[in-house]
Amino acid sequence: MQEDFLHYVWQHKKFDASNLKTTDAEPVSIVSVGQHNSNSGPDFFNAQLKIDDQLWAGNVEIHIKSSDWFLHNHEQDKTYDNVILHVVWEHDTNIYRKNNTAIPTLELKDYTFTSALNNYNKLFSKKNHWINCENEFESVDGFIIQNWLERLYFERLERKSEDINQLLKTSKNDWEAVLFKMLAKNFGLKVNADAFLSMANTVDFSIIRKLQNSQTSLEALFFGQADLLNADVEDAYFQNLVKEYQFLKQKFTLNNNNVTSVQFFRLRPPNFPTVRLSQLASLYHKEQNLFSKLNTINNIEDFYTLFSVQTSAFWDSHYTFDKVSKTSKKQLTKTFIDLLMINTIIPIKFAYAKYQGKQVEADIVKLMQHISSENNSVIEKFNALKKVSTSALQSQGLLQLKNEYCSKNKCLQCAVGNTLLNK
Structure with missing residues (x-):
């Protein structure tokens, strides 16, 4: 599994978006997946998402595992403070911003089209x-x-x-x-x-x-x-x-x-x-x-x-x-x-x-x-x-x-x- 594949799945919505839920069971509705970023910083800019009936505008970061967030030291980087959703293939830990606030996580594994x-x-x-x-x-x-x-x-x-x-x-x-x-x-x-x-x-x-x-x-x-x-x-x-x-x-x-x-x-x-x-x-x-x-x-x-x-x-x-x-x-x-x-x-x-x-x-x-x-x-x-x-x-x-x-x-x-x- 390559992270690029998850970028592809997210960008082109190759998943069942009708009943998405975060790992904390909060419903997720996608207004816009955002703009793909091939440079440093979060993977998708300016996404718009409804999470538990609250409309959010911000960035999306994508990893194979949730723990990759800490592996890449994102919790210490203010560039990632505006991440509103962490999209992963496999959820193995909760992740946080630099100010210790939790970031909602979406595990794509069970939603991706076969x-x-x-x-x-x-x-x-x-x-x-x-x-x-x-x-x-x-x-x-x-x-x-x-x-x-x-x-x-x-x-x-x-x-x-x-x-x-x-x-x-x-x-x-x-x-x-x-x-x-x-x-x-x-x-x-x-x-x-x-x-x-x-x-x-x-x-x-x-x-x-x-x-x-x-x-x-x-x-x-x-x-x-x-x-x-x-x-x-x-x-x-x-x-x-x-x-x-x-x-x-x-x-x-x-x-x-x-x-x-x-x-x-x-x-x-x-x-x-x-x-x-x-x-x-x-x-x-x-x-x-x-x-x-x-x-x-x-x-x-x-x-x-x-x-x-x-x-x-x-x-x-x-x-x-x-x-x-x-x-x-x-x-x-x-x-x-x-x-x-x-x-x-x-x-x-x-x-x-x-x-x-x-x-x-x-x-x-x-x-x-x-x-x-x-x-x-x-x-x-x-x-x-x-x-x-x-x-x-x-x-x-x-x-x-x-x-x-x-x-x-x-x-x-x-x-x-x-x-x-x-x-």
């Missing part, structure tokens, strides 16, 4: 299941799931916008600088995300603005700060980068002492950090005011055009500085741009709109619906239960669902879980 209890036990009794509702997920109406996934996606965006706001504080409120750091992180993908971000954090964005007219200078800056120019390579391109980096290092007083080392291990060659850093340099050489441009377009094809960049010529025949490879153009793929859209571009557009007090939810939904669904183990497992992810909007919502609800057993706060409990 169907609600059975559905709850059915949902939470699953063992060795990937998610609690694994066997029932397919039966939930698709309209309910899709609406819930859209809401979850914006819940995920809200969390990401908090991270962006933290970056903004450390970037002197420079949105272009924030965008650069986020792009750098996501150009590194999962393996080199931290390394690329640490590299970006060592470079004031004003330096990048000054170097944007020269792709070579940008490459020298990125490679040098990522500590990739310390090898013994005779190639003229490499030697030119070393020379340029030494000049930039002295001119801008650069250091990379705290930069995380990049990794090549277990990466496909197109994702090597050398290739990705050259592409990042190409992007900033091509686009002088990238953040401004991102906020003027909302068509997915325009984003694909904007990010249509490739490495400098040297990398057409290399993946590393010291080894020649088969010649191929190394351009950002549509799949990679989709990842940038999901993890960087759309979150920063959303955060900036919030910063300006603008509503862009409709534009964001439209964009996300035009981006293909991500393909990973979580999405595959959900789609195996019921085909629900056809775009990035749904796949991001499913990731939020699994990480923040399923894995934390928060079925009672989930639209899917509520649907199954209400059967």
Whole structure:
């Protein structure tokens, strides 16, 4: 039994309210169950109850056992002085406010609908299941799931916008600088995300603005700060980068002492950090005011055009500085741009709109619906239960669902879980 279940039972009146009585046999009539409080303090605010023909207005506190009141030291907390009813599953002791006045107690055990209890036990009794509702997920109406996934996606965006706001504080409120750091992180993908971000954090964005007219200078800056120019390579391109980096290092007083080392291990060659850093340099050489441009377009094809960049010529025949490879153009793929859209571009557009007090939810939904669904183990497992992810909007919502609800057993706060409990 979880306390959250009792919150659910009380909030949705999943009990026989026609003949309620306190543990002292006083009749209870519910005018309003109150407003659910998910923060500290009593569980429901502003409830209205008739207890023994006396109308009361105040708060309701809910526990599994009455003695939990003392376990949580509520008798010493004046925040709970306005509790007018203590709702419990099992009554095992009388409880009191800080001033020693008794609080009426309602024991829900004998009033709760059997169907609600059975559905709850059915949902939470699953063992060795990937998610609690694994066997029932397919039966939930698709309209309910899709609406819930859209809401979850914006819940995920809200969390990401908090991270962006933290970056903004450390970037002197420079949105272009924030965008650069986020792009750098996501150009590194999962393996080199931290390394690329640490590299970006060592470079004031004003330096990048000054170097944007020269792709070579940008490459020298990125490679040098990522500590990739310390090898013994005779190639003229490499030697030119070393020379340029030494000049930039002295001119801008650069250091990379705290930069995380990049990794090549277990990466496909197109994702090597050398290739990705050259592409990042190409992007900033091509686009002088990238953040401004991102906020003027909302068509997915325009984003694909904007990010249509490739490495400098040297990398057409290399993946590393010291080894020649088969010649191929190394351009950002549509799949990679989709990842940038999901993890960087759309979150920063959303955060900036919030910063300006603008509503862009409709534009964001439209964009996300035009981006293909991500393909990973979580999405595959959900789609195996019921085909629900056809775009990035749904796949991001499913990731939020699994990480923040399923894995934390928060079925009672989930639209899917509520649907199954209400059967």
